[in-house]
Every structure is written in structure tokens, then in C-alpha cells.
Amino acid sequence: MLSSIGIALQYIALAQAGDGAGLWPIVAGRFAASLAILPLAGAAFAGMRRIRLPIVLLAVVTGGIAALALTLYMLAAQMQLVTIAVVLSSLYPVIPVLLGITVLSEKLSARQVAGLLAAGAAVCLISVG
DSSP states (O other): OHHHHHHHHHHHHHHHOOGGGTTHHHHHHHHHHHHHHHHHHHHHHHTOSSOOHHHHHHHHHHHHHHHHHHHHHHHHHHTTOHHHHHHHHTTTTHHHHHHHHHTSOOOOOHHHHHHHHHHHHHHHHHHHO
16 A cells, blocks of 8 residues: 555656656656665565575666656656556556466466456557547
8 A cells, every 4th residue: 555655646746747857856766766675675685695686687677667667657747648647557557467477377367357358448448539
């Protein structure tokens, strides 16, 4: 719940950023997010004898993708396309589900499949309309 509130506040703040702000709101947000998770990452890696490079690379790639998503959201907000950007960003939970299916070979229930199909249909309808 706390992370959802944090994400919502971040999107609201980015929508309020002026055109002249450039990418600084995203840089500041990524810096603040890094500072927030640094103690947790330190505690997680404290028990490891050495930090594995693939884990670090995966974290860097994930952060880069998140920064790209925030940049695209901010550009959409500046172009007055917030309604579309908000609906598309609400699909954020679909990504971990798809990763769970592909990477961890998780099985979905019929309700979960119906939810994913409904989310895909909603995106299609928004794009058409």
C-alpha cells in the first residue's frame, strides 16, 4: 500500500512539473528512490559473501526502464495526454505478472487470465477511442 501511494505521488508530482523543468524532476525522483532503498539493498546484500554481477546489472536495467517510463509519462503530461498516460500506467501491475509467467513459470488462474485479457481489451479500446 505504501509503495502504491509513493508511485501515485510521483506521478502527480511529474504531472505538475513545468515544461522548462526538463528531466530534472525525474533525476530528483530517481535519486530520492535510490536513497530510500539503499538501506534495504545494503541489508539484503550484507549476508552475501560477494555481490553477483547479474543481479546488479538486472537492477540497473530495471532502474533504467523505470526512468524511461517516467520520462514518457512526463512528456505525455506536458502534451496534455494525461488521461491516456494514466490509463496506460495503471497497467503497471501487468509487467510483474508477465515476468512471473515467463521467468518463474508461474501458472495463472482463470480469474487472472480474465483480468489480463480485460486489461488488454481496455488498452485497445482506449487507443481506438
